[in-house]
Amino acid sequence: xxxxxxxxxxxxxxxxxxxxxxxxxxxxxxxxxxxxxxxxxxxxxxxxxxxxxxxxxxxxxxxxxxxxxxxxxxxxxxxxxxxxxxxxxxxxxxxxxxxxxxxxxxxxxxxxxxxxxxxxxxxxxxxxxxxxxxxxxxxxxxxxxxxxxxxxxxxxxxxxxxxxxxxxxxxxxxxxxxxxxxxxxxxxxxxxxxxxxxxxxxxxxxxxxxxxxxxxxxxxxxxxxxxxxxxxxxxxxxxxxxxxxxxxxxxxxxxxxxxxxxxxxxxxxxxxxxx
Amino acid sequence: xxxxxxxxxxxxxxxxxxxxxxxxxxxxxxxxxxxxxxxxxxxxxxxxxxxxxxxxxxxxxxxxxxxxxxxxxxxxxxxxxxxxxxxxxxxxxxxxxxxxxxxxxxxxxxxxxxxxxxxxxxxxxxxxxxxxxxxxxxxxxxxxxxxxxxxxxxxxxxxxxxxxxxxxxxxxxxxxxxxxxxxxxxxxxxxxxxxxxxxxxxxxxxxxxxxxxxxxxxxxxxxxxxxxxxxxxxxxxxxxxxxxxxxxxxxxxxxxxxx
Numbered sequence: 001x002x003x004x005x006x007x008x009x010x011x012x013x014x015x016x017x018x019x020x021x022x023x024x025x026x027x028x029x030x031x032x033x034x035x036x037x038x039x040x041x042x043x044x045x046x047x048x049x050x051x052x053x054x055x056x057x058x059x060x061x062x063x064x065x066x067x068x069x070x071x072x073x074x075x076x077x078x079x080x081x082x083x084x085x086x087x088x089x090x091x092x093x094x095x096x097x098x099x100x101x102x103x104x105x106x107x108x109x110x111x112x113x114x115x116x117x118x119x120x121x122x123x124x125x126x127x128x129x130x131x132x133x134x135x136x137x138x139x140x141x142x143x144x145x146x147x148x149x150x151x152x153x154x155x156x157x158x159x160x161x162x163x164x165x166x167x168x169x170x171x172x173x174x175x176x177x178x179x180x181x182x183x184x185x186x187x188x189x190x191x192x193x194x195x196x197x198x199x200x201x202x203x204x205x206x207x208x209x210x211x212x213x214x215x216x217x218x219x220x221x222x223x224x225x226x227x228x229x230x231x232x233x234x235x236x237x238x239x240x241x242x243x244x245x246x247x248x249x250x251x252x253x254x255x256x257x258x259x260x261x262x263x264x265x266x267x268x269x270x271x272x273x274x275x
Numbered sequence: 276x277x278x279x280x281x282x283x284x285x286x287x288x289x290x291x292x293x294x295x296x297x298x299x300x301x302x303x304x305x306x307x308x309x310x311x312x313x314x315x316x317x318x319x320x321x322x323x324x325x326x327x328x329x330x331x332x333x334x335x336x337x338x339x340x341x342x343x344x345x346x347x348x349x350x351x352x353x354x355x356x357x358x359x360x361x362x363x364x365x366x367x368x369x370x371x372x373x374x375x376x377x378x379x380x381x382x383x384x385x386x387x388x389x390x391x392x393x394x395x396x397x398x399x400x401x402x403x404x405x406x407x408x409x410x411x412x413x414x415x416x417x418x419x420x421x422x423x424x425x426x427x428x429x430x431x432x433x434x435x436x437x438x439x440x441x442x443x444x445x446x447x448x449x450x451x452x453x454x455x456x457x458x459x460x461x462x463x464x465x466x467x468x469x470x471x472x473x474x475x476x477x478x479x480x481x482x483x484x485x486x487x488x489x490x491x492x493x494x495x496x497x498x499x500x501x502x503x504x505x506x507x508x509x510x511x512x513x514x515x516x517x518x519x520x521x522x523x524x525x526x527x528x529x530x531x532x533x534x
Contacts, residue, residue: 140356146394
């Protein structure tokens with residue numbers, strides 16, 4: 001497809017986005033505004049993520065794209081094909097082989113390494129939005145570190161459900177300063193954000209924000225002293241690979257109540273099965 | 276034992292909205308444990324004074340020295356936004372006329388009362404909840420309603436919930452803007468009884484803006500009468516109400532209907 005520039009975006013746009021990414025890396029967890037472009041896929045499908053990926057990808061990169069942990073779902077397949085046709089880079093499903101991983105709603109189970117970049121697709125970047133609709137006010141709250149109200153949300157969860165029922169997009173504090181939405185990853189993945197050796201980039205296309213968690217940055221999930229942060233646990237193991245340490249999806253297999261639990265991370269599961 | 280220094284000392288407070296006068300040269304001292312009433316007709320500038328003092332409205336002149344809990348004295352009119360917002364959380368309470376302005380209508384009663392505590396760093400769910408329950412009890416709201424949202428409350432209950440929310444951090448100074456406005460008379464009477472007991476028990480210092488002279492008679496020790504942006508008379512509440520000197524105060528007092 002010679003009619004497109006490498007990675008679809010023109011070089012000026014990539015420079016603008018890279019500048020935003022640099023600022024985001026310099027201020028971990030801070031939401032940097034950027035001039036989000038129209039992309040050839042609808043808002044909500046990862047327009048922020050592919051703009052970030054397009055700005056950092058090079059000809060030598062090895063790309064992995066996952067959607068809910070799977071390499072073979074619609075969103076992952078179409079974004080992977082998009083980058084193959086506009087950059088001709090090598091792609092992989094193996095987490096440890098990839099230099100660049102674009103993900104929707106999961107962090108791979110295989111531990112990430114230095115030098116890897118993970119790009120998250122973010123629908124709503126503002127963690128305070130649920131209680132404060134004014135952007136000017138949420139910015140002031142970030143600037144003055146007025147984050148006490150965020151605990152009201154956890155309070156409401158405990159008051160209504162007896163425990164913190166928020167199970168995805170669970171709010172975190174990055175580097176002891178900025179409150180951040182980790183995108184809709186399950187809270188199971190929150191501990192992986194903390195001190196991760198990889199560079200984590202977050203792109204919100206519709207909301208026009210980029211933020212980042214640089215390598216080895218402390219990331220703490222909010223909680224109460226008497227209701228500490230916990231992650232999901234399953235009484236089952238993965239029906240395919242037997243893993244008891246990965247995030248499991250529940251799959252209905254018949255109309256008689258039969259169900260299976262399998263790893264949501266298809267690469268992790270497939271490699272365990274081969275072993 | 277009364278502190279010898281006023282809690283809040285205001286001089287020359289002036290605010291213009293463009294050409295239009297908001298208030299001019301307003302000055303008074305508020306002593307610890309004292310409740311000051313500001314009365315006047317609509318448009319007389321009383322809400323402007325409250326807005327200026329609580330930092331919500333930028334002023335054109337004057338100063339307002341406030342003795343903080345931390346010990347220092349600050350001019351609240353020239354504080355940076357960061358410092359003012361911190362002071363508002365630690366030292367002030369604010370009761371709006373309309374409870375919907377002071378409450379989060381989609382958050383439960385317990386969450387509403389607990390929020391100021393959590394904003395000050397409370398991170399223990401059990402203790403926040405106990406405190407919220409205690410305050411619902413004080414405000415005569417059924418403790419069973421702690422997990423209901425204020426949208427399901429009556430107007431009087433909403434107002435009492437708002438007061439609980441603004442007092443839970445034990446503020447040194449409470450701003451009240453028509454706290455009983457918009458409530459029917461029997462609910463008003465109950466709210467006034469509650470407020471009077473709270474003011475006495477907690478030794479609250481408060482500034483109450485109202486057009487209702489009965490409210491000032493019950494709650495306040497001193498009174499400012501405002502007209503067209505200026506203070507026309509000030510003094511002890513009983514003195515001003517029983518023996519008004521300024522023609523406008525006389526008019527105001529004589530226009531109260533006696534059933």
